[in-house]
Amino acid sequence: MDHAPDNAVMSRSITRRLTASLVVTVLIVSVIAVSAMYVAISRDSSASLERKANETIAYLVGTLDVPLWSVDDNATKTIGRAVSNDESIVRLIIKTESAEVVYSREKEPGGDLTNRSAKIFHQAGSRQELVGEVFVSLTNEIQKASNRQLLYFLTLIIFVILISLVIVMVVSIRTSLSKPLTSLSEIANRFASGRYDINDQTLVYLEFQPFGRALTEMVQKIEGQIRTIQQTEARYRNIFENATEGIFQATMEGQLLNGNPALSAVLGYPSSAELLLCVRDIASDLYVDHTQRDQLLKLLLDQKFVTGYETQLRRKDGCAIWASISARLVSNDTGTPLFIEGFLSDITDRKQSEKALQDSRQRLDNIVANSPGAIYRCFNDSEWTMEFLSAAITRITGYPAEDFLDSRVRSYASVIHPDDRRAVKDAVSDALLHKNRYEMDYRLITSDERTRWVHEQGQGVFAPDGHLLCLDGVIFDITDQRTAEEEIRKLNQELEQRVAKRTSELQVANKELEAFAYSVSHDLRAPLRHIDGFLDLLRARASGLLDDKSQHYMDTISDATKRMGVLIDDLLAFSRMGRSEMVATDIDLGILVQEIILEFEPDTKNRAIDWRIGVLPVVTGDRAMLHVVLFNLISNALKFTRKREQAVIEIGNQSEAMETIIFVRDNGAGFDMQYAGKLFGVFQRLHASDEFEGTGIGLANVRRIITRHGGRTWAEGKVDGGATFYVALPQASSGNAVGENQ
Structure with missing residues (x-):
């Protein structure tokens, strides 16, 4: 050392x-x-x-x-x-x-x-x-x-x-070692508490430097492993928190251990904490059918792993959703199940789409089954080999639809009438050549050897490169229609003969009616003229001898004869209007209305009248007759506004797709709508003759003329609130209507 x-x-x-x-x-x-x-x-x-x-x-x-x-x-x-x-x-x-x-x-x-x-x-x-x-x-x-x-x-x-x-x-050495040992003890205590701080003066001694280096290396390794664990945990936590699918862990008994935010969102909870707090038992709190959870658990115990298990779950708000669950069973080393973990996805939209598709297919199947025609898809070959054919073909031919599929029992071409096969082939070929739809009528031979007429409509189905794939179409049984058309043709021939006969009879009746009208006019007018003439002579000779009351009687008789004369004239005009020949021309109604207003000028010059004439169209019809129509309508408006200080008469039109509507509106006496049906009848009046004069023929004449033009008439009004009279003339076919009624 x-x-x-x-x-x-x-x-x-x-x-x-x-x-x-x-x-x-x-x-x-x-x-x-x-x-x-x-x-x-x-x-x-x-x-x-x-x-x-x-x-x-x-x-x-x-x-x-x-x-x-x-x-x-x-x-x-x-x-x-x-x-x-x-x-x-x-x-x-x-x-x-x-x-x-x-x-x-x-x-x-x-x-x-x-x-x-x-x-x-x-x-x-x-x-x-x-x-x-x-x-x-x-x-x-x-x-x-x-x-x-x-x-x-x-x-x-x-x-x-x-x-x-x-x-x-050596006591001195013992004394010198006590402090380093105490410091080492403190370092060990700090390590035990998780504080890896070895900065201590004890380790500066030569004897402790190897130990200090070892401790330093150990601390570095521990801290590195801790950082690695923390980073790994952070990555897994980030995946867990940000996953778009619900991630869960649950006990075998059904307690939810953990769940990510996506799982909370799917189940309608604002946070994972609230989800774990509220859901105590998965089977009863989440599953619509709690037995589904038992089935899932059984599958996991048998297979250890389940993918795409579909079931209905209940959200926090009570709404039921469809979910797909993929889970695995986590066990310990001895194989004892510990818990379940897995993924959960909301598949409600997919289920709804599948349901909608299923319903759509069911509706399509119902439409095909209930269609009056036989819907088909076939190949463009000599046998018209059927790839699909609805059951309606059985009602037409008597053969089951399955017989024609792939020409198993018989081909469709075999039931086409031999005389029509070439025409059918040519019609389809011509339509396919120009990529058009084809329509044709032909005959089929049924299972009981009868002949039935059918109408077929179809078109070719082409690939993007223009190659013909197949034919789609529908076949209708028109046998009854053909039979009815033949009967109608025969009836039309009989009807034409009857019309010709009735026309001849009507011509004779019209001539007799004209003779009768002339006779009535002559025979009724002569007595009226005699009454009126002798009444004038009597008034001249006995005017000084008669009192006021007798004079009133004579005036009443005179007025009655004059009204009778007007009534006779109107009746004759009404009769002629139904028999006179119509001449169809283009008529500018604006000009015609102005002419009629000028005719009334002598009677209206002293009245306050607000004429409101709109832009009127040009129509096709008989000018003389339409003159009578507008004359009568304007005359009525003038008559029934006579008591108004300021009369308002409006004439306009309402053009629609199929007809032109002309109206005359006034602010006169009006009428009660419950009697509107009587307005256009002969001799029908809604006001007393001493209040408003008239014979009750004018509006009947209007309706007769408009009816002969193929149009219609009606009126709207309110008592003391004015009235509006409408006449509607056919717009696109007014000329045809005139010709037909002529």
Whole structure:
């Protein structure tokens, strides 16, 4: 040793001899002991390295089966990095069953190497499945360095023993060692409390410097391992906290041990802490059907691992969701189950999509089943080989749809009437040539040898390169329609004959009606003229002899004869309007309305009338008849606004897709809507004749004329709130309507 002994001690020979003897004895014993211990430690180190190699390979086999089986490369690499951080491991290679390297790490080798390799199997039920292979090499260089440090430590102990013996003999040495030993005790206490601070003056002594270096190296290793553990834990915690899928750990009895934020979010809890607090029993608190949890547990006990187990869970708010669970059973070395850990995903959207798809398919199946036509997909070959054909074909042909699939029993071409087969082929070929739809009518021979007419619609299905894949279409049974059309054709022929006959009879009746109208006009007008003439003679001869009451009677008779004459004229006009020939021309209603207003000018010049004439369209019709329509409507508006200080008469139109609507609106006396149905009848009046004059023929004439034009009439009103009269003429086919009614 380079330690310089105390001069006082060195001057004492006995102490020097005892010290020398003790040192020599201790050195001899120490050398022997250290040599023996070195041999023992070396053997133990080799055995320890062998055990560590076996334990390492066993650990890797035990932890890598699930990641390699589930192809979880990230988990595999994480385990590889964690294991290879051990300084004694200089090489680690993890391969899949296909020899693909998932993880590899090699360090600079030193010292003797111990190599191990093992194949990794995954227990899948009752069979084992090879999932990979692992290679590991360990060096004893670190162990040798540790052994050397141990020898240094033992040497230091020897020196301590030597010093202790010297202390027994030398009180001063004992006194000098008490303080360092106390400091070492304090260092040990700090180590025990987790404070790895060795900054102490004791270690500056030469005898304690090896021990101090050993302590320093040990502290550095401990702190390095702590940092590695903390970093690994931080990485796993980061994965755990930020995973998008729910991660959980639970006891076999159903208590939730741990859960990440994603699991809380899926189950509707604001935090993992609240989830763990609220969920006491998984089966009753989370599972909609608690027996599902028992089934999952049974699968785990049988298989040790379950993937994609689908079940319904209940969220915090009571809503049920669909979840997919992948879990494994964690057991101890004896095989006793400890807990369950795994992943949970919300698959509600997927389930809803599957349900919607299933419902859509069901609706499509129902539509196909209930379709009146037979829906098909076939190939464009000579047999029209069917790939799909709905059951409706049975109602048409009497043959089951299965008979036609792949032409197993019969081809579709075989049931087409022989006289129609060429026409069907040509129609389809022509449509496919231009990539158009095809439609055709042809005949089929049914199972009972009857002939039925069908109507087929379809089109070709082409690949992106323009290649024809197949034909899609539908076949309708139109036998009844064909039969009905034939009957209608026969009925039309009979109807044409009847119309011709009735037309001839109607022409005769019209001539008789004209003769009758002339006779009525002549026969009724002559007595009226006689009454009116003799009444004038009587008034002239007896005017001075009659009192006022008799004079009133004569005036009443005169007015009645005049009204009778007007009524006869209106009836004759109404009769002629139904028989007169219509001449269709384009009529500017704006010009026609202005002409009619001018006709009323002598009667309206002293009245306050607000005429509101909108932009009126050009229509097709008989000008004379439409003149009568507008004349009557405007006349009514003028008549029923007579008692208004300010009359308002509006004439406009409301053009729609199929017809042109003309209206005449006023602010006159109006009418009660419950009697609106009587307005356009002959002799129908809603006001007394002494209040508003009229015969009740005008609006009936309006309806007859508009009806002959193919239109319609109606009115809206309110008592003392005015009225609006509407006439609607066909817009697109007004000319045709006129021609037909003519």
